[in-house]
Structures are given as structure tokens and as C-alpha cells.
Amino acid sequence: MDLMGMMGKLRETQQKIEDTKKRLDTVLIDEKSTDGTLKVTLTANRTIKSITIEDALLEDKEQLEDYLILVLNKAIEKATKVNEAELDAVAKMDMPMIPGMDNLFK
Template identity: 35%
Template sequence: MRDIMGMMGKVKEMQAKMEKLQEEITSMEVDGQSGGGLVTVRLTGKGDLRSLKIDPSLFKEDDIEILEDLIVAAHKDAKDKAEAMTAERTRELTAGLPIPPGMKLPF
């Protein structure tokens, strides 16, 4: 019985560590560059696009902000669709399995 209680304690400890790690990943932001710094994007640790910067030398128009907003919106649309597809496939895969409500798969 002691082994089971010890194991349960370790499971709870690991769960707490995983939750903390997920919070850290969510709050993390990462910059990526291409074209020698002509294009810069900032993503969260979960892959959400926070900002996009395009060097004005790549355009002859003055409407760079509109293009940046459109690119961010397109990224969000694609990401939302991918998440919906993943959720649907996960539901299909786990149909009939005794998985606790609210548990997100894949981990």
C-alpha cells in the first residue's frame, strides 16, 4: 500500500511540474527572422503569432501596416482550422475510451 501512495505522490508532483511548464511555455515569446532581418515574426510558445515586421525596403507602397495585419489574420485563421481538425481527429481516435472530461490530447 505504501508503494501505491508513494507513486500517487510522485504522479501529483509530476502533474504540478507539467502544469508549471505549460504556463511557462504559454508566456514565452520567440522572435524569428528571415531575409537577413528584413522580415521578423514574434510567436508565443504555443505558436500564436503576436507580431510581424516587414522592412519597408521590400515595398513601394505605404500600406505596410495593412499587409502585416492581413498576414497575422491569415496565420490565425490557418492555426484555428488546424486546431479544429486536430480536435476532431482526437475525438475520433479516442471514441469509446474512458478519458476524463477536459483532458486534452495529444499532450
């Protein structure tokens, strides 16, 4: 592949990655505590959209803090998997295999 063609392909791929990132802002990940008293919603870009806390949980500060950590970490982990899978798919689909370029989009 000629250099100009490769540069054009690279720009095209970067645009597709930007478009994918915008779309991932609309993909919502929901996570909740096992008893359902705490619910969290994140985008696939790991932006917190909402946190819902049942009144009963407000009476136990330690449990609330524990739940926030657990539920947020689980939601972030799920969002990260979705995010990476989507971006990897775009990068792999469009990129010519150039040594050393595979870390460019991480």
C-alpha cells in the first residue's frame, strides 16, 4: 500500500474511532447491588449518568460506601469491556497491519 493511501486509511479509521466513541456515550450500562437498594448507570465511555439509593440504605453509611465501591467498580468493568471491544473492532477492521501500530489506539 502506498504511503498516501495508508495515511488516508489512517485518517478514515481515526474518524470511525471518534464516531464510535460518540456512539458509546449513548450505550448505557446498568449495575445494582445484590439486594437492589443501590443502582448505578454509566455510559460505555465510563461516565456516570445516575445513582439511585433506596432510603433504607441511607441509614447505614458503611454499607452504602461499600455498595458504592462494589457496584461502581462492577459497572466500570462492564463499561470498559464494551468500550474496548467496540474500539478494537473498529481498529482491527480498518487498519492495515503495520508493525508497532497496534498500540496506537489504546
